[in-house]
Amino acid sequence: MRIGVLTSGGDCPGLNAVIRSVVHRAVVDHGDEVIGFHDGWKGLLECDYRKLDLDAVGGILARGGTILGSSRVQPAHLVGGVERAKGHVADLGLDAIIPIGGEGTLKAANLLSEAGLPIVGVPKTIDNDIASTDVTFGFDTAVTVATEALDRLKTTAESHQRVLVVEVMGRHTGWIALHSGMAAGAHAVVVPERPFDMDELTSRVGERFEAGKRFAIVVVAEGAKPREGSMDFKTAGTDIYGHERFTGIANQLSVELERRLGKEARPVILGHVQRGGTPTAYDRVLATRFGWHAVEAAHRGEFGMLTALRGTDITMVPLAQAVETLKTVPADRYDEAECVL
Numbered sequence: 001m002r003i004g005v006l007t008s009g010g011d012c013p014g015l016n017a018v019i020r021s022v023v024h025r026a027v028v029d030h031g032d033e034v035i036g037f038h039d040g041w042k043g044l045l046e047c048d049y050r051k052l053d054l055d056a057v058g059g060i061l062a063r064g065g066t067i068l069g070s071s072r073v074q075p076a077h078l079v080g081g082v083e084r085a086k087g088h089v090a091d092l093g094l095d096a097i098i099p100i101g102g103e104g105t106l107k108a109a110n111l112l113s114e115a116g117l118p119i120v121g122v123p124k125t126i127d128n129d130i131a132s133t134d135v136t137f138g139f140d141t142a143v144t145v146a147t148e149a150l151d152r153l154k155t156t157a158e159s160h161q162r163v164l165v166v167e168v169m170g171r172h173t174g175w176i177a178l179h180s181g182m183a184a185g186a187h188a189v190v191v192p193e194r195p196f197d198m199d200e201l202t203s204r205v206g207e208r209f210e211a212g213k214r215f216a217i218v219v220v221a222e223g224a225k226p227r228e229g230s231m232d233f234k235t236a237g238t239d240i241y242g243h244e245r246f247t248g249i250a251n252q253l254s255v256e257l258e259r260r261l262g263k264e265a266r267p268v269i270l271g272h273v274q275r276g277g278t279p280t281a282y283d284r285v286l287a288t289r290f291g292w293h294a295v296e297a298a299h300r301g302e303f304g305m306l307t308a309l310r311g312t313d314i315t316m317v318p319l320a321q322a323v324e325t326l327k328t329v330p331a332d333r334y335d336e337a338e339c340v341l
């Protein structure tokens, strides 16, 4: 069998573990040939690839990022993109393509699958918002990084009697904010699923100081928004792909809290540090299992499918189903946490 693999969209700790696993299972166990496209779908569209053998994936299990590179280019965004991708797959004699990616990548994978290409998807995102899998690799690493940062920020916040407003990733969902906030014992957490009330947030933080506490930590997911009319709020426009930019919520909240409470408040934007560096053991194991199962699915001819974790098992789910909706945090998870507004 000849398999093409690519990593597309925002990078994520564990991508290299999937690539390595695909090569190990395919090349060593099945005697397949594997090629890796550079920079996501762009590599497939431009026929830019390299052969992946055991040497190529040596020592990458613990490495962050992706040895293949990534981009946000999507075949549907380019004139004739789908036809071009089909042509290259035929020219290269590929029997299977394994795209590893998040929401946008999997939508493109579904489109190409519907156009007749033999696709087995692997979900990834630190945001953990892919509906068909219980967990995506990268999430555990991001939560671990954010939790460590929150632990560290507590000591400096306390020294200065400050409010620290810490922005974590999560454009549509509050998974990272919820888990890191719970793990670090944050005093308030705001998430995209529930527009927050600024008066309520102010009271929550203010009551802490009134009770004699010396500091407060507020965790805010980058996609969180205030309830209509609850504060002046400026959005930051879109990037060159038309995606909403998230550059403002922690800044705006810290200014507003400082003004309302008369307490020093500072913003901290953790940003891409949550996506960089070595994956946790959990993420390496999940990524490795996904890679192994993707190769097996390809050998069974199970195309148009996605690897998914359900409970402790890896199963295959239809790509079309996987891209229907995002996995938001269920409301009861917020109730349990007791720190989410």
Ligand code: F6P
Pocket (backbone or CB within 6 Å): 010, 102, 125, 126, 127, 169, 170, 171, 222, 246, 275
């Ligand atoms: O989707 C993963 C993610 O890390 C989001 O949490 C974040 O909004 C986005 O990617 C950032 O993307 P970029 O690297 O293109 O700025």
